[in-house]
Amino acid sequence: MKNTYFTPGPAELYPTFYQHLQTALDEQIGSISHRSQTFRDIYKHTDEQLRTLLNIPATHGIFFTGSASEVWERILLNCVEHESFHLVNGSFSRKFYDYAQSLHKYAHLAEKPFGEGFDYADIEVPEYAELVCVTHNETSSGVQMRPAEIHKLKRKYSKKLFCVDIVSSAPYPDLDFSIIDSAFFSVQKAFGMPAGLGVWIAGKSCLEKAERLQRYDGMTIGAHHTLPTLWKNYQTFETPATPNVLGIYILGKIAEDFNRIGIDTLRRQTEEKARMLYKFLENHADYEPFVADDRHRSQTVIVAKTKQPSADVINAARQANMVIGSGYGKFKESQIRIANFPATSVDQVAALIEQLKK
Amino acid sequence: MKNTYFTPGPAELYPTFYQHLQTALDEQIGSISHRSQTFRDIYKHTDEQLRTLLNIPATHGIFFTGSASEVWERILLNCVEHESFHLVNGSFSRKFYDYAQSLHKYAHLAEKPFGEGFDYADIEVPEYAELVCVTHNETSSGVQMRPAEIHKLKRKYSKKLFCVDIVSSAPYPDLDFSIIDSAFFSVQKAFGMPAGLGVWIAGKSCLEKAERLQRYDGMTIGAHHTLPTLWKNYQTFETPATPNVLGIYILGKIAEDFNRIGIDTLRRQTEEKARMLYKFLENHADYEPFVADDRHRSQTVIVAKTKQPSADVINAARQANMVIGSGYGKFKESQIRIANFPATSVDQVAALIEQLKK
Structure with a gap:
């Protein structure tokens, strides 16, 4: 019998994945040249x-x-001459900050304890920070920063570039890309695909910055997947190096399925399933939502915090x-993590809740 | 009817690919955590x-x-403080050199015209070059450098790190890793898989260099996929970021199939098919091998150079x-490229030759 994966990525594959994969194999998408018209049509479709x-x-x-983690490095190399600023409230926002330090950027941070989140009013962006790095959804702690708060912050610091990590939430957050300069995600989360493909959305503001930095003496923006080379190839829907062609094809097909359902419906379904889960966690003596503030x-x-050792809950499931995730890092034994992605239905979430009650 | 791909990557999928993919889907490999024992067992198997x-x-x-192109950047960042040396005789060895320049390394090069190859006796490695970058097989021009020549060169310059691009030839070349420090390839060539996974083989000599550079003031070895973090995670068969888990699984299975056939047999088959193709090209008035020197x-x-416009030959095939590649860059219209990977059999090559005769 097959498992249902409620793990926060890699996660349950989206139900239509198998059929799109079969079509791709029938059409020999795994063998086509990434310089062919067939590939350009695939890229264009996924883009649209x-x-x-x-x-x-x-x-x-x-x-x-290759991954969302790669984008952390790319945006720091391409969009930061000296200083970046990071909102850190968990292990992944911390890694983004660590990447900046490894690249010898002067990395500022504002930090919240694990399980707490940021609001607009909390944040003072340092004067010389060029790039503000926001994590919409902290996969490690289950904390989100609401898009409205991110947008207010950007409006206050409109001259600075804003980059939003939507790795484990896209397509849920309704980001306003008329002001947000960049965002990125990976496909093994809410898009319900196997890992091995990162998606980087970046605006002209980012490109201009990268081109400027590239002209500076003694400044390198890297060699692989630089924004100017990505952008140049993108003009004809090509890529600088051979990409994960099969992944790009399937991503386009799943995004098409999502569009057929409609983003509003998808968001409503996500909120409904989240409401079911939080309500259960709040009302059951053996569990408690880890994040205190509803917003x-x-x-x-x-x-969720578990009264029993989390391993007992996980093993019983x-x-x-049903496969659920353990807590992250030092919370491994006292917490569980449940992904709420489009691949799992209301019925499956209801079944999980019944299981957790036992 | 399905095409047979003789393109030099992405290429024909290896016949067992489909069955391994099906097993992976049945076992839900696309959903498993990259921090699970199941993944560690997969990595270990592929490694073995x-x-x-x-x-x-x-x-x-x-x-x-994510790709072999990514490795160009990684090895330059991790193993070169100041100077690299590149044997350039085609578009891909040239790109490796370009990457070094983009990273502001002092990049030396020895260059041969397109279609010509290097021998040991030709090469003087600059005194301060730290890394010697050799392309075993130039995918653009169809030129190889024989492993024996590469080994002689390494023995002469034994203190320098040697890195060999085997992107479009592995597992064919019999490299002596007791002296070769590093090599890399991608899976969409001779391993007959869809693109989206690069493989980097690196020795302790490379790790030691990376660790040394990391300690230097003002020196960055990058942030993503640095050799020290890759190596540290590798100790428990893990990866720093979520990798292409499905690709790693299938690569291990195909490598296992190759081992069952035996590397000597695979190499003999490769040579036999190459002999058939070159013999045909030499003896047919409409074609001529582009590379003059047999070695x-x-x-x-x-x-091969084509008498007719290459598009006519390609369209007829x-x-x-049967899908064959066009010439690379400015040779697009006057040459064809035929991949000779394990995925295509002697019979398929014979059928291609019959087609090219028409």
Whole structure:
């Protein structure tokens, strides 16, 4: 019997994945040249579907990398001469900050304890920070920063570039790309695909910065997947190096499925399932939502404290063919993490809740 | 009717690919955590099979990236403080050199005209070059450098790190990893898989260099996929970021299939098919092998000059459901490129030759 994966990525594959994969194999997409018209049509289709789904304007390009982690490095190399600023409230926002330090950027941070979130009013962006790095959804702690708060912050610091990590939440957050300069995600989360493909959305503001930095003496923006080379190739829907062609094809097809359902419906379904889960966690003696403030609670990665050791809860669920994640890092044994992505239905979430009650 | 792809990557999928993919889907490999024992077992298996296939000693680790192009950047960042040296005789060895320049390394080069190859006796490595970058097989021009020549060069310059691009030839070349410090390839060539996974083999000599550079003031070895973080995670068969898990699984299975056939048999088959192709090209009035010197002729990417416009040859083959590559860059219209990878059999090569005769 197959498991249902409620893990926060890699996660349950989206139900239509298998059929799109079969079509791709029938059409031999795994063998086509990435310099062929067939590939350019695939890239264009995926670009159009993501553009519709996430409401991305013509000012922004959509690029492919090996992973979202790769994008952390790329945007820091391409968009920061000296200083970046990071909102850190968990392990992944911390890694983004660590990347900046490894690249010898002067990295500022504002930090919240694990399980707490940021609001607009909390944040003072340092004067010389060039790039503000915001994590919409902290996969490790289940904390979100609401898009409205991110937008207010950007409006206050409109001259600075804003980059939003939507790795474990896209397409849920309704980001306003008329002001947000860049965002990125990976496909093994809410898009329900196997890992191995990162998606980087970046606007002309980012490109201009990268081109400027590239002209500076003694400044390198890297060699692989630089924004100017990605952008140049993108003009003809090509990529600088051979990309994950099969992944790009399937991503376009799943984004098309999402568009057929409609982003509003998808968001409503996500909120409904999240409401079911949080309500259960609040009312059951054996569990408690980890994130105290309702407005900071993630809609896509729900983290709960468990009264029993989390391994007992996880193993019992496993017996019932449901896979849930453990807590992250030092919370491994006292928390569980439940992904709430489009691949799992209301019925499946209801079944999980029944299992957790046992 | 399905096409047979003789293109030099992406290429024909290896016949067992489909069955391995099906097993992976049945076992839900696309959903498993990259921090699980199941994943560690997969990485370990792929590591063991590649180690057997390519005769890689315990001094070397095997790491995964998004592509082979990514490895160009990684090895330059991790193993070059100031100076690299590049043997350039085509578009891909040139790109490796370009990457070094983009990273502001002092990049030396020895260059041969397109279609010509290097021998040991030709090469003087500059005194301060730290890394010697050799392309075993130039995918653009169909030129190889024989492993024996590479080994002689390394023995002469034994203190320098040697890195060999085997992107479009692995597992064919019999490299001696007791002296070769690093090599890399991508899976969409001779391993017959869809693109989206690079493989980086690097020895302790490379790690030590990276660790040394990391300690230097003002020196960055990058942030993503640095050799020290790859190596640290590799100790428990993990990866720093979520990798292409499905690709790693299938690569291990195909490497296992290759080991079952035996690397000697695979190499003999490759040579036999290459002999058939070159013999035909030499004896037919409409074609001519592009690479004049027999010892520089690639066994895995065979390039031919065509009397007719190459598009005519390519289109005619296409009608017969055989896909061959065009020439690279400015040779697009006057050359064809034929991949000779394990995925295509002697019979398929014979059928292609019959087609080219028409």
